[in-house]
Amino acid sequence: PPAQRRFTTIRGFWREARALAVCATATLGVHIYSPASFRSPSFSGLSPFRLTRSCATRRMAEAETSAGKGQTKLRKDYFGDIYRQGNYVPLHPELFENPRENLKRWLAPSFVAAVSAGGGLKEALREDAPGIYSFELFNSEFCEKLLEEVTHAQQTAREALDRPNGMNRYGVVLNQLGLEPLITELQQEYLMPLMMALYPQEADGCRDHHCFIVRYKAGEDVGLDMHEDDADVTLNVCLGREFAGATLTFCGLVTDANHRKMQYTYSHEKGRAVLHLGRQRHGADDIESGERVNFILWSVSEKYRSSEAYQNHRLRSSSADPPDRICLSYTHDRDYTKFLPKPTKAQAISRGVMLDVVERRLEVYNRPVLDLSRPIDEINSVPSVCLFLEGLPPYRQHQLFQSLMEIAEEVHDSVGKQDGEVPSILFFVAVQPSGAVPQVRELCAVTASPALAILDVDKEQRYRWESDKDLEAPVLRDFVRDFREGKLKAEVIGSLEAEPPAEPMEAMPVEAPSGPSASTSSTGSRSPTEAPRTSCNLL
Numbered sequence: 001p002p003a004q005r006r007f008t009t010i011r012g013f014w015r016e017a018r019a020l021a022v023c024a025t026a027t028l029g030v031h032i033y034s035p036a037s038f039r040s041p042s043f044s045g046l047s048p049f050r051l052t053r054s055c056a057t058r059r060m061a062e063a064e065t066s067a068g069k070g071q072t073k074l075r076k077d078y079f080g081d082i083y084r085q086g087n088y089v090p091l092h093p094e095l096f097e098n099p100r101e102n103l104k105r106w107l108a109p110s111f112v113a114a115v116s117a118g119g120g121l122k123e124a125l126r127e128d129a130p131g132i133y134s135f136e137l138f139n140s141e142f143c144e145k146l147l148e149e150v151t152h153a154q155q156t157a158r159e160a161l162d163r164p165n166g167m168n169r170y171g172v173v174l175n176q177l178g179l180e181p182l183i184t185e186l187q188q189e190y191l192m193p194l195m196m197a198l199y200p201q202e203a204d205g206c207r208d209h210h211c212f213i214v215r216y217k218a219g220e221d222v223g224l225d226m227h228e229d230d231a232d233v234t235l236n237v238c239l240g241r242e243f244a245g246a247t248l249t250f251c252g253l254v255t256d257a258n259h260r261k262m263q264y265t266y267s268h269e270k271g272r273a274v275l276h277l278g279r280q281r282h283g284a285d286d287i288e289s290g291e292r293v294n295f296i297l298w299s300v301s302e303k304y305r306s307s308e309a310y311q312n313h314r315l316r317s318s319s320a321d322p323p324d325r326i327c328l329s330y331t332h333d334r335d336y337t338k339f340l341p342k343p344t345k346a347q348a349i350s351r352g353v354m355l356d357v358v359e360r361r362l363e364v365y366n367r368p369v370l371d372l373s374r375p376i377d378e379i380n381s382v383p384s385v386c387l388f389l390e391g392l393p394p395y396r397q398h399q400l401f402q403s404l405m406e407i408a409e410e411v412h413d414s415v416g417k418q419d420g421e422v423p424s425i426l427f428f429v430a431v432q433p434s435g436a437v438p439q440v441r442e443l444c445a446v447t448a449s450p451a452l453a454i455l456d457v458d459k460e461q462r463y464r465w466e467s468d469k470d471l472e473a474p475v476l477r478d479f480v481r482d483f484r485e486g487k488l489k490a491e492v493i494g495s496l497e498a499e500p501p502a503e504p505m506e507a508m509p510v511e512a513p514s515g516p517s518a519s520t521s522s523t524g525s526r527s528p529t530e531a532p533r534t535s536c537n538l539l
Contacts, residue, residue: 187209260321385480
């Protein structure tokens with residue numbers, strides 16, 4: 001259905017390398033990835049009206065090849081193990097050895113009994129909201145031991161420890177500390193039966209994980225911006241200490257139109273776990289006093305992440321319902337300041353806002369013309385002027401690009417665009433047949449170069465420039481003006497065949513003329529697939 005076709009985000013074809021950031025949420029769809037080799041996105045089964053890329057997040061080392069071995073390196077091994085490397089002397093050695101024997105005595109008796117009974121697992125749970133469950137997991141002895149161990153590690157091995165993710169500043173990666181065997185025992189022997197009963201598709205084949213501690217305290221991280229996790233299933237357990245506030249607010253699943261509507265507020269209890277899907281939007285509410293420390297386990301299934309279901313489950317809804325303010329994310333929601341005031345830098349940092357993501361987004365929004373090979377998400381929801389210049393001589397590309405730049409600035413000035421805001425109409429240029437350009441050409445149904453079209457993905461419409469005239473600045477300006485005045489005839493995307501391919505022109509090196517005749521030279525169209533690659537960098 002049309003509404004489902006608009007569950008779209010352009011997530012591009014290049015992925016930035018950044019270790020351990022939380023998978024960004026809802027409307028922005030920005031993801032931070034670890035250095036790795038990533039699979040090519042699969043578009044099988046996707047609507048032809050939807051511009052999208054796969055959200056097959058493999059930021060850790062899931063797809064990273066071990067040097068010379070041709071093996072997949074697991075996320076749980078990504079940070080190494082300072083205990084087994086001989087670089088850490090533990091306070092409680094029993095946490096690091098004999099996990100099968102030791103773990104059972106640290107688990108809540110009600111949980112162990114439910115696992116032992118097999119079929120009675122769900123009876124040990126409390127369903128706090130649809131898809132969100134809580135249950136007693138750790139006893140007080142384990143909570144205290146782990147808190148003491150983490151404090152000891154931060155005092156004796158601080159330089160060897162990495163921050164847990166891209167949002168939380170205070171915490172420890174437990175696998176790096178040396179607790180991976182204990183965590184794997186917990187995941188495989190105790191949590192897997194429960195996860196399979198509750199989330200059979202997402203949990204199927206879970207053998208990998210990322211496990212860490214986070215801390216909230218006045219003067220440090222006081223809360224956490226709304227986000228989704230880079231996990232298929234998330235386990236979150238409060239270890240203590242004394243605190244007030246610091247609740248956990250859940251909003252909708254990222255694919256749902258209500259993903260920015262509040263679903264439930266969870267109050268942490270020592271030793272009690274809350275279990276949910278990684279794609280459930282959630283955020284940590286500000287702590288009022290004291291200190292809260294939590295154990296977080298992100299379970300990951302390679303089988304699920306290789307499936308089409310995973311890719312569909314990570315597509316955001318661009319036709320979302322109006323948001324509840326508590327469900328807004330300054331990191332990830334481009335419309336945050338329409339509903340809430342912009343936070344100060346100190347406020348943003350204390351809530352784990354990824355300011356580099358925000359600054360990059362605002363910088364991109366302020367460009368009059370954007371690169372069509374790497375279009376931003378808003379191409380799915382905002383009418384977009386697309387100018388195709390692949391294969392033209394560099395000076396000709398510059399001429400048309402400059403004309404488009406002037407028109408874009410005029411339009412943005414006329415609509416009163418503010419810095420950092422998405423304009424009501426976007427402008428894109430393609431100078432190479434790479435990245436998203438072939439896909440956008442197909443949606444625009446154009447093959448020649450230069451070519452001009454306006455794409456309205458949200459309405460599943462396009463407007464093509466078709467004329468015997470040379471494409472010059474006045475033609476560009478008139479075409480955009482006629483669109484804004486409603487004078488152009490819309491075509492339904494996919495309803496018509498593309499224009500017939502132009503005869504490919506012989507690729508010939510052309511020097512840019514210095515005289516006034518430059519503006520009228522080499523206006524003939526050619527097939528971009530036959531075009532020579534140029535080094536022209538317009539953006």
